[in-house]
Structure formats: C-alpha cells, structure tokens
Amino acid sequence: MGKTISCSVFLALVTCFYLQFGTALDTITPSKSIKDPEFIISQSGVFRLGFFSFANSSNRYVGILYNQIPVQTVAWVANRNKPLKDSSGILNISDDGNLVVLNGKTEILWSSNVTNTAPNTTTAQLLDSGNLILSNGDDGGSSLWESFEDPSNAFIETMKISTDVKMGRQVELKSWKSPSDPSDGNFSFGIEPFNIPEGIIRKNNQLYFRIGPWNGNMFLGSILMTAVYIDGFYVVADNQQQTFYMAYEYSNDSMLIYCELDSQGKFIERRWDAGKGNWINRYSSFQTDCDIYGYCGAFGICNSSKRPICSCIKGFKPRNIEEWSRGNGSSGCFRTTPLLCQRDNTNGSGGAGQGDDGFLKMMVKRVPAFPVRSSIINGDCKDQWLKNCSCVAYAYDAGIGCMFWSGDLIDVQKFSTSGVDLYDLYIRLPFSELDKGKNTKVIVITTVIAGIVVITISALFLWCRMAKQRGRNKKRKQMEHQFCSENIGENSIGVKLQQLPVINFEELATATNNFNHAKKLGEGGFGPVYRGTLDDGNEIAVKRLSKASGQGLKEFMNEVVVISKLQHRNLVRLLGCCVEGEEKILVYEYMPNKSLDTFLFDPAKQDVLDWRKRFNIIEGISRGLLYLHRDSRPKIIHRDLKTSNILLDKELNPKISDFGLAKIFGGDENQANTKRVVGT
Template identity: 80%
Template sequence: MGKTISCSVLLALISCFYLLFATALDTITPSKSIKDPDVIISQKGLFRLGFFSLVNSSNRYVGILYHQIPIQTVVWVANRNRPLKDSSGILTISDDGNLVVSNGKAEILWSTNVNNTAPNATTAQLLDSGNLVLSNGEDGASSLWESFEDPSNAFIETMKISTDVKTGRKVELKSWKSIDDPSDGNFSLSLEPFNSPEGIIRKNNQLYYRTGPWNGNTFIGLIDKYAAYLEGFYVADNPQQPYYMTYEFSNDSMLIYSELDSQGKFIEWKWDEGKGNWINKYSSYQTNCDVYGYCGAFGICDSSKRTICSCLKGFKPRNIEEWSRGNWSSGCSRTTLLQCQRDNNGSGASQGDDWFLEMKMMKVPAFPHLSSISNGQCKDQCMNMKNCSCVAYAYDDGIGCMLWSGDLIDVQKFSASGVDLYIRLPSSELDKEKSSKVIVITTVTAGIVVITISALFLWCGMAKQRGTNKRHKQIKHKSYSENVRESLIGVKLQQLPLFNFEELATATNNFHPEKRLGQGGFGPVYKGTLDDGKEIAVKRLSKASGQGLEEFMNEVVVISKLQHRNLVRLLGCCVEAEEKILVYEFMPNKSLDAFLFDPIRQRLLDWRKRFNIIEGISRGLLYLHRDSRLKIIHRDLKASNVLLDQDLNPKISDFGMARIFGGDENQANTKRVVGT
C-alpha cells in the first residue's frame, strides 16, 4: 500500500514538472527569461525565438527564425539597430511589463515600449504563425504588442501589411542595410490606399516602385501576376476599415515567405525540400522599367527594346542632350497642343478634333481618378472634362473607369497581361498615323505581289518533284476535311458561327500561358478578347487528349441546340487542319470548385448564394432531362464543370461526354466508361 502511494506521488510530481516545462517551451514570463544562447520554440516546432549572429558579423541579435529549416532564416529582429557586442544578452519581461533586450551591464537595447497596467500577469508567447505576442491574462485575449505589427523585412503567412487611414498608423516592412546588417535600410514596403489600394516600395521615403491598383483579384501593374494570384492572397479595401494585404495557404506542406531585401527588391522565396534550399519564385524588380518614373513624364518604358525609354506618340523629349546620354528623367512634352487647349475658352466646341490612341498591354500611369461609369462612357467622360484636363483613360472590370489629368508617369509596355490605355492626341497626329499606314500598306502590298509571283514560279518548278507522297497527303487531308464538314452539317443547320484559327490565336495572344484559365480532359481553356472587345473562353482540343473528333462534334451538336440560362452558351467553333476549338461565353468567376475548395473565396458563398447555385444547377438539369427538345444526359457533372458568371449564377458546361436520347427513350447502352 505504501509503495503504491509513493509511486502515485512520484508520477504526480513528474506530471506537474512536465506541464510546467511544457507551458514554458513557447512562453516568456516575469519569472522566466531567456539568456544567450537559450531559445523558446513555438508549440508545433515551426519557429524559434532566441539569439543569433549573421555570417560576417560577431554582433548578437534577438530574433525569430524558422526552426525546422537547416539554413538560418530570420523573419524578425528585435534589436536590429542596437546589436549586442557579446553573449551576455538576456530577453526578459521588465518590472513595467515590457519585453526588453538588455546586455550584461543591464542596459536596455530594445523594448516593446507599451503601457502595461498589469505587469505581473504579462506573458510573451511565440505562436506557430511566427507571431510573438505580448499579452495580459492566461487566455492572451488582451494583446499589448505583436511582432506582426512591428515587422522587420519579412512578410510571412497571416501577417498583415496595413494602413489605417483614420489614425495614420502603418504596418510596413523595412529593409536591412545589408545581408549581414539588419539595421534599418533605405527601403520600405507598405499598402497605400490612394484611390485604389497599391503595394508601394519607397527609397529614402521617395516612391521607388508600385504594383498598380488592386482590382479585386490582382494588382494590375505586375508583369508576372503569379504573386497576386497566389492561393489565399487577399487585399481588404473597405474604406471604413484599415486597408491590409495578407495571405494564408490551405496546403500546410508549402512553405513560402517574402522579404524586402537591402536593394529594394520584394522577393518571394519557396522552400525546396529536395534541393535543401530557398528558391526565388518572384521578384518585384526585374528591369529598370520597374523603377518608378524611370522614363519621366509622358515617357514609356519597354524593356524589350535596346533603348528602353521613348516618348509616347505625339510627344518629344524635353531635353535632347540628357536623353542622348541615357538620362530620361526629364520626360517628354507634346509636339502639338490638343485642339481643346488651342481654344481660347477651353470649351468643348472643338473637342471632337481630338482622338485617342489605343495602347495595348500597358502598366497604367500613377494616381488615376476613378469613376464607376461603364466602359462605353469612359471615353466620353474623359473628352468632356473641363479645361481639357483629361489626357488619358483606361478601363478595368474590377476597378471601373480610370482617368488621368496632368503628367502621365510610370507608363510601361508589357509583353503580356496589362491594361489597354488610351492616350489623348490632336487630330494632326491622326493624319500622320493615316499617312504612315498608307505607306506601310503600299510597301507590304508590293512585297506580297513580288513574293507571290516568286512563289508561283518556285511551286511550278517543284511540282513534279513532289510525286506520290504529296498526292497521298492531299488525299488524306481532303478525307479529313470532308469528315469534318459532314459532321458539321447538323451545326450549320443551327446557324452556328465559325471562327478562323488566326482570329482565335490573336484573341488569346497565341494561346499564351498567361491567358490560360484551366485544364480539362478535352484540353486547355484560354481567355480571349475579340477585336470588338468581347471576352470569350477558348477551349482547344489537346493533341494528347484521349478525346477526339467524336467527342468534339458531340459537344458542338449538343450545345448548339440548347438554350437555357443555366447552360453555358456556345458562341461558335473552329475546325482547321488538325485544330478543333470551341468558343464559349466568358465566365469571370471560373468554376464552382475554385470557390468550394479555397479557404478564402469559400467565405463569399453564404447559404443564400449556395442555395441559388444549387437551384440553378437543378434547373439546368431539369431542362436537359425533361424540357429541352432533346433528352440529354450529361454524364460528367462535377464542381469543375459548373461555371459561375459575374453574379455567381451557375452554368453547366463540358458536354463532351453527353448522351442524346430520343423523346420516348429512357435507357441506352454505352461502349465505354466515361465521366469522373
């Protein structure tokens, strides 16, 4: 009996000791400090807080580091501007309830510097997010200070870079002075509200880099929009609340963080377990064109050209000598005044003589004025602004109409993505444009005639050498085309428009990866824009796809005969050589699965919206099964085949596997397994 009691007491003592030790692993209290080289570790072992030195320095710092990464990776530094000179440092909660770093002489080198009314109940806990929180009470509900609100140069998951317009408080990143000196550098990164939120990097408090306005999905001034389309990336732009940007992954195995380095580059790093190193996935600074205002007012920067700076059409360098030396900061000025500027009273009487030059795939200038009017009215509003003040406009679906007055600064030509920018010019520049086009057309026409005649003679000379192989190829191609045309008979009866391949290639920028919306069993789907500005979805049959002409024609025949608000609308198709393409109406919100399985976007689907989506899908199926002229079974209905328009109305898509039944049939046999 005595032995049993003794064992019980011993186990109880061990348990109490373990609990005391466990609670102290990630927490500093008034009675528990950490001394160099001690550390505390977050509950799941993701981060540690302790003392460290950098490669080329003997100075000691207190900071937060990734704990499970073999390469020393610092995400926050406390005493960045006052390093310890030896290993006598201590991190403790002082008598006034502040977290402080002091040296062996009891000199305070860093402090949270907050007012604490209950210092004896204060704790500092390192969370698994990497956030160090100073708080009162056991539940930590009363937060006094957080490292996330006083960051260094790193931007990690769930951290918020923010600006409170009402109080003027900013949470911003501050670069290191160098890779081995974490003291305050020359660069800072913040989110500025302006008229629409933009990510801004400043150098010595002067604007150095800008992301372009946020349109609800991305920053439109990014060349590579990967960073803005990052899973879980979010920008809050409610004028009644602080503006902030943050990100959080649903995949815990993916480790990514960003930093503002000592050269002013905002770099995104991803941990590669196989290589055992950080991989650079994105950098804000890629060329000199990314530097704010590099080509001055009314200059345009194009990194693909040998001389990257030039003046916009209708403008000339303000200082020829500086431009010839490669200093473009003075910018450009108009060669001819606008017609409305030449009017004495500045009225709109002669404003019709001005026109707008369209410039595609552009980074829009800084500081636009925003208007909620439609795209079609944007040009008129710019033309009719008082005193001839509007010099350019652009339109983005997520932002609306953007108007500029005064100088146009930080204009950049992109190789992909970007926004169409319209520059206001006098009619005399239009005449020059027409003259140039006439010369170009004449030259090209003459060249085509010469090339055609030469090619004709060459073809005649080579005709006899082609022989049997050529004839076999012609017969094969003719047979293929006849099969396609026969399959299209049913479609032609439905008056379905036919697109040519060149038109669709132009609309999708030659099927550029930036235009890619997704991938299905049929093949990739691209976003395209026709010459009239209409947005379309282009579905291109992949040569590696298991589906072929049968499924392609099945989808054309089925959808061309259907008309319902909850079925995706087929606008036309293209069949040229081996190309088989379907053209649909564009759905800006993509597919239902993009909302259901995204932890951020799924919050947009309240129960009313979910019910409306369920009801819409049901109506579409009811139409297919009972109300349409043909009884159709979809056979591949899933979340990725339900598209959402701008109002989140569902539309069923992808009819490649659909089966048509007769009016009196209720069953049929199939030769193979289909569907998902």
C-alpha cells in the same frame, strides 16, 4: 552532425526544465526569461524565438527563426539596430510590462515600448504563425503588442501589411542593410491607398516601385502579383474607415513559402525546396530598369525590349535631348501640339463637339501612376472624358471601372512578350497627331462603298470559294496529319528527315495538366514552353506554337528537319512532335535548370556559376557550334544564338536549342547568302 546532436540534447534539457516548472515552451512570463543561448519554440515547433548570429559575425541578435529547416532563416529581429556584442543577452518582461532585450550591463537595447496597466500578469507567446504576441492576462488576454505589427524584412502568412489613414498608422516591411546586417536599410514595402490601393516600395522615403492598382482580384500589370495571387494574396480595403491591408494564405499547407524585401529593394517570393535543401526564388518585383518608378519621366514610355529603352508617347518629344542621347530619360517628354480644347477653351471644357481632339489607343503592361476611379461604366468612358479637357488619358478595368488621369502620365511601361496581361490606355491627342488623317470622313465613305461592292460581287462566287476552301482544308489536314508520321523525301540538299515518334495532342495535354500556367517554363518567339510528365514518368519540355507567333509551319518544319538529324551532347534532343488541326507542337528532353539567362541576369543565381562552371558552359557551347559548322552533315548555321537558347541540364551542361531560324548548307558549300533579317 555533432552540432545536431548538441542542439537536440539542449532542446531536451530545455523541455524538461519547462515541464518541471509548469511553464509553456512557447511563453515568456515575468518570472521566466530566456538567456543566451536559450530559446522558446511555438506549440507545433514551426518557429523558435531566441538568440542567434550571422556567419562571420560575433554580433548577437534576438529574433524569430524557422525552426524545422536546416538553413538559418530569420523571420523577425528585435534588436536589429543595436546588436549584442557578446553572449550576455537576456530577453524578459520588465517591471513596466514591456518585452525587452538587455545586455550584460542590464542596458535596454530594444523594447516593445507599450503602456501596460497590469505588468505582473503580462506574457509573451510565440505562435505557430510566427507572430510573437505580448498580452495582458488580467484583461482577457488582450494584445498589447505583436511582432506582426512591427515587422522586419520578412512577409509571412497571415501577416498584414496595412495602412490606417485616420489613425496615421502603417505596418510596412523594412529592408536590411545587407544579408548579414539586419539594421535598417534603404527600402520599405507597404500599401498606399492613393486613389486606388497599391503596393509600393520606397527608397529613402521616395517612391521607387509600384505594383499597380488593386482591382479586387489582383494588382494590375505586375507579373509578380498576377502570379502569386493564385497562391492566395488578397487586399481588403475599407474606404469608409480608410483602412487597407494586404495578406496571403496558401491553400497548400505542405508548401513552405514566405516573401522578403531584400537589401537591393526587390520584393521576392521564396519557396523551400526540400530536395535541394535551400530556398528557391519564385518571383521578383524587379525584372528590368523599366520597373523603377518614373524611369522615363512624364509622358515617357519604357520598353525593356528596345534600345534605348525610353521613348516618348506619340505626339510628345523629349524635354532634354542631350540627356536622352546619353540614355537618361528621367526628364520626360512634352506635348508637341497643344490640344484644341486648351487653346480655344480657357475654362478647360468643351472641344468634343468640334471633333478636333481624340484618343489614341496604346497597349501597356501597367497603367500610369495615380489613376482616379470614376463611376462611369465602360461604354461611356470615351464620350464622357472627351468633353472634359482636363482628362489626359483614360483606361477601363472590369474590377475598378473607368480610370482617368488629369496630370502627367508617369510610369508608362510597354511589354512586348506575349502571355502577359496588357491593358488598353487611351491617350488624348490633337487631331493632327492621330492616325486618322485629315480626310477621315472621305476615307470612311469610300471604304464603305468599296466594301459593299466587294461583298456583292463576292456573294456571286461564294459557293465556289467555299467549295475550294473545303478541298484545300481537307488537303492541308491530310498533309499535317502525315507530316510527322511519315518520312519526308529528299530535299534540295539531299537530306532525308528521320522518322519522329508522333505524340497525340490529348497525351500532351494530360502531361502538362492541360497546358496549365503553373507548368509554364517560359516563352520565346515560337510560343510558350511547358513542363510535362508522360505516363511512363519521363519528364519532357513541350513547345507549343502560339497563334500570335511570327513563326509558322515553315519554321516549325525547319526545326524538325534540322534537329532530327543532329546527335550531339551539346544540342538539345527532339523526342517527338504533334500536328493536329491548328496545333503544332515539338517535344524535347527536359532541362531542369532552364536557360543560361536565368542564371546570368538573376543576382540571386549569379554566384552559382563560378569560373569553372562558366568555362565548362563556354566550352560546351563551342563544341556544339563546332559540330554544327564542321562535323555535321549537312552544315548548320544557327542564326539565333543567345543566352535564352542555351539550356542547362541538371549538371549545368549546356545544350543549344531553338533551330527554327537555322540555315542549312550542302556538303560542298562553304558560303551562302541570307535573303532576310532573322534572329534577335
């Protein structure tokens, strides 16, 4: 509190001083500089420019900071590579009209380094956008230099990350060495035109991460940029002038958000949480090793859900078996059977008429690097590229059109989780590697004839089948309607399901804003889970069975049967269910800290779990399992226990969830055999 009062008094004195001498609080002039620890503030008080230090460091820097939040947050640093060693620093406009940082010996540690024709009228103004502008008063206030064009590691609203190919100029973020050392780190973030504009991260000037090509609305295949596009990210590309830039503006003025390229090379979006009094990470560019550019080499596929995560595209095999056996797939893969057009047509054309090459469809999270845009419309993509032997693969996007690749396919990534946009990639393979086989024509003809026969016979019995189906549907809907509203009778082990409250679908749709993507908490094998708020204000977690889920009514009923009988502080509580038509929904108590894996595998959150909290979580999980295995009647074996199924409440107390694959034992049983492979 003492520091707050001192700062307030200091700020009041500075304000009076500026008012007395008729100089704006947000401006530096040739006759008015600022000395450590003085500062200037933007007109509405959003940002301040002045001297600061990091915790546990005596080094002093000049920078732009957020002024209205209690946590020191630096948006830009001037002398990032040459810190002041004491409090003798001065920020002023020099005789040549440049904005400079001087030490006590009047040595220049940093300069805006521009040529100024009228230095006596130069001013530096801090705007509410966070941009510091050096302008010439005699030239109509034209901008000589801007901090937005010489950024540090922060990307804030209205700033432009840009590339001007003709002028050879690029505005890009530069990472810090560490969170407390703002000197130049190993990573940079910028926009590259390539054949289609992409946002990329470089490590030591080498391509390290790519967001994917821009299709006019978003970057293809990036969870980060697909999500934040909703918040106002956009790219402007002028191919004729060869200028490209990326910026963002949020429609919600009350939400304070900025992006940062951290010292580990992650592009992170942060949101200020006033309730917690800290910045919360919303999205990160890196989720797994598969996000590292070219992790599995040429013609390799990266799939983070498999072990090993690298494999070869069908028709290819590892180039270096020994390295691949050690988990290093960077050497990539090579084609096992040459394309017919490569063998029989040295000029690189033809082959399509012989029908010996074709395209294999593969679902990918992000298309390979360096696609070439074509003017060909979707319907003609395959026919056109089959005639061109140099075309190794092609894909189509409505915003871009046809894309094709003529060299190595690098950075191919598969993604097995549903709910993520996937893209069709067609890879050129010889006929022998395709799934069609040698007798494709015979199979097609036989299939067509058999189909006609089946359809003809089926038509004779159609009225009977439709009548039976209507009766079956009616009976199924009646059963589903009564499924959660009535008690289920004794089952084989004598367990009677307790009656659960029935919540209608309309009420759940209202609670989750019609299952809005912004309400989505996560997704598992069962389907997506949404955060919702009932009319009485209670928060809930709504688990909706996905049509694409491998689980069905059996697992759904199993979870209701199991969890409705369980009462323990370390087991998640089931509040109700909904079965209407094809909808099967479970309603749980809401866990504000999500699942354990979000802490364990997020470097920004790992430090939250000190040893005491980790021990409490371990102990809580053990108590829950002890109850399931010994004290519960009936005994329960979970069979799918993993970090994503351990939920954490607001006090970080663990609760075991997801009993869809659980096995029930009778009271007198102490062993049993499972009949199928289940779980993760």
